[in-house]
Amino acid sequence: MPGTAAIIVAAGRGLRAGGGVPKQWRDLAGVPVLERTINAFAAHPMIDEVVVVLHPDDINRCATLGVVCTPGGATRQASVLAGLLATQADRVLIHDAARPLVRASLIDRVCTALDSHVGAAPAIAVTDALWRGDAMVTGLQDRTGLYRAQTPQGFDRAAILAAHRAALSDAADDVAVALAAGLDVAIVAGDEDNIKITHADDFARAAQLMERRMDVRLGNGYDVHRFGPGDHVMLCGVKLPFDRGLQGHSDADVGMHAVTDAIYGALGQGDIGVHFPPTDPQWKGAESHIFLRHAAQMARDMGFAISNVDCTLVCEYPKVGPHQAAMRAAMAEILGIAPDRVSVKATTSERLGFTGRGEGIAALATAALMSA
Numbered sequence: 360m361p362g363t364a365a366i367i368v369a370a371g372r373g374l375r376a377g378g379g380v381p382k383q384w385r386d387l388a389g390v391p392v393l394e395r396t397i398n399a400f401a402a403h404p405m406i407d408e409v410v411v412v413l414h415p416d417d418i419n420r421c422a423t424l425g426v427v428c429t430p431g432g433a434t435r436q437a438s439v440l441a442g443l444l445a446t447q448a449d450r451v452l453i454h455d456a457a458r459p460l461v462r463a464s465l466i467d468r469v470c471t472a473l474d475s476h477v478g479a480a481p482a483i484a485v486t487d488a489l490w491r492g493d494a495m496v497t498g499l500q501d502r503t504g505l506y507r508a509q510t511p512q513g514f515d516r517a518a519i520l521a522a523h524r525a526a527l528s529d530a531a532d533d534v535a536v537a538l539a540a541g542l543d544v545a546i547v548a549g550d551e552d553n554i555k556i557t558h559a560d561d562f563a564r565a566a567q568l569m570e571r572r573m574d575v576r577l578g579n580g581y582d583v584h585r586f587g588p589g590d591h592v593m594l595c596g597v598k599l600p601f602d603r604g605l606q607g608h609s610d611a612d613v614g615m616h617a618v619t620d621a622i623y624g625a626l627g628q629g630d631i632g633v634h635f636p637p638t639d640p641q642w643k644g645a646e647s648h649i650f651l652r653h654a655a656q657m658a659r660d661m662g663f664a665i666s667n668v669d670c671t672l673v674c675e676y677p678k679v680g681p682h683q684a685a686m687r688a689a690m691a692e693i694l695g696i697a698p699d700r701v702s703v704k705a706t707t708s709e710r711l712g713f714t715g716r717g718e719g720i721a722a723l724a725t726a727a728l729m730s731a
């Protein structure tokens with residue numbers, strides 16, 4: 360199957376964290392750790408499938424998760440192998456269930472690096488001085504070129520499957536398995552917040568990080584395009600036959616422009632004109648999905664997920680109602696979010712003003728972004 364699967368390993372017993380229940384089933388700010396981890400991947404536009412590896416004793420809990428599950432093994436490595444065998448995707452991102460704070464932007468970086476590498480994994484360069492010792496310092500360790508490894512670790516599935524089948528020992532992570540098989544692994548920037556819940560104290564730390572992250576941004580957008588000669592209008596990504604067209608430097612999709620500006624506004628990044636200047640001939644006649652895709656990618660790059668967008672078209676004609684579902688679907692696909700997070704409405708202006716006289720169409724939009 361072409362595409363990318365996330366394999367979430369959740370078959371450990373969480374002995375170091377204690378608490379009586381394996382850590383992946385415990386609540387973090389009211390939601391189970393595993394559910395948070397699954398949601399981070401399930402909501403990501405570059406992930407096509409989520410596979411969760413569960414302890415055989417927990418396999419009956421699969422039904423509550425809404426994803427593909429498979430039983431794991433006695434070691435992390437055995438669990439990863441089980442996950443690799445449960446998908447046919449071309450690429451896999453292997454992730455610890457115990458890292459629920461993984462950001463969409465980190466998933467982006469790993470996926471993008473896989474376009475040019477057989478393996479890619481996030482890590483953070485060690486900045487503290489390193490010692491050797493046991494209660495007393497016995498020596499120093501050069502930190503040059505040392506990294507702290509994180510997940511998700513991404514690979515071409517066939518390559519990492521062969522590496523896991525050939526692996527002899529219980530490796531700490533999948534990069535170790537890959538290196539033993541001679542695969543190259545690119546390092547992408549890790550994220551300090553992407554902690555692994557390992558010990559009891561890590562629950563409080565993760566909860567604090569989540570609280571700090573609760574950053575909600577709102578933006579609005581407004582646009583107008585004038586009618587001119589033509590035989591169709593583009594509205595929110597859908598081509599509607601009409602006896603006139605909308606005039607503009609691009610395809611004049613007034614609704615999509617308003618939504619795009621709302622996202623830029625929420626990010627404090629100006630408007631379409633700043634990113635795609637009308638004076639630049641390369642954008643003449645451009646399809647507006649280019650602008651919306653750019654705004655959505657910028658949101659992800661800045662660590663935000665688009666929670667929802669709402670667009671109102673103001674016109675007497677064409678009638679928008681029959682096309683609303685197609686418009687929502689078109690913009691949802693471009694934004695990489697579910698159609699129920701995209702709203703398109705229309706109103707007339709009671710024949711008042713320039714929209715009422717049929718001289719053009721106006722659009723207003725709101726976008727809500729949440730820290731991812």
Ligand SMILES: Nc1ccn([C@@H]2O[C@H](COP(=O)(O)OP(=O)(O)OP(=O)(O)O)[C@@H](O)[C@H]2O)c(=O)n1
Nearest residue numbers: 368369370371372373374375433434438456457
């Ligand atoms: N046999 C195993 C062991 C670990 N894991 C998963 O690998 C991830 C990282 O492992 P770790 O933090 O060591 O988890 P546990 O093995 O559960 O913890 P502990 O060693 O404290 O028991 C976790 O999401 C864990 O569920 C797994 O799927 N199968």
Ligand SMILES: C[C@](O)(CO)[C@H](O)COP(=O)(O)O
Nearest residue numbers: 455508509510531532533555
């Ligand atoms: C895979 C890993 O998360 C990379 O940092 C880590 O090695 C797995 O956890 P463990 O605590 O080493 O078992």
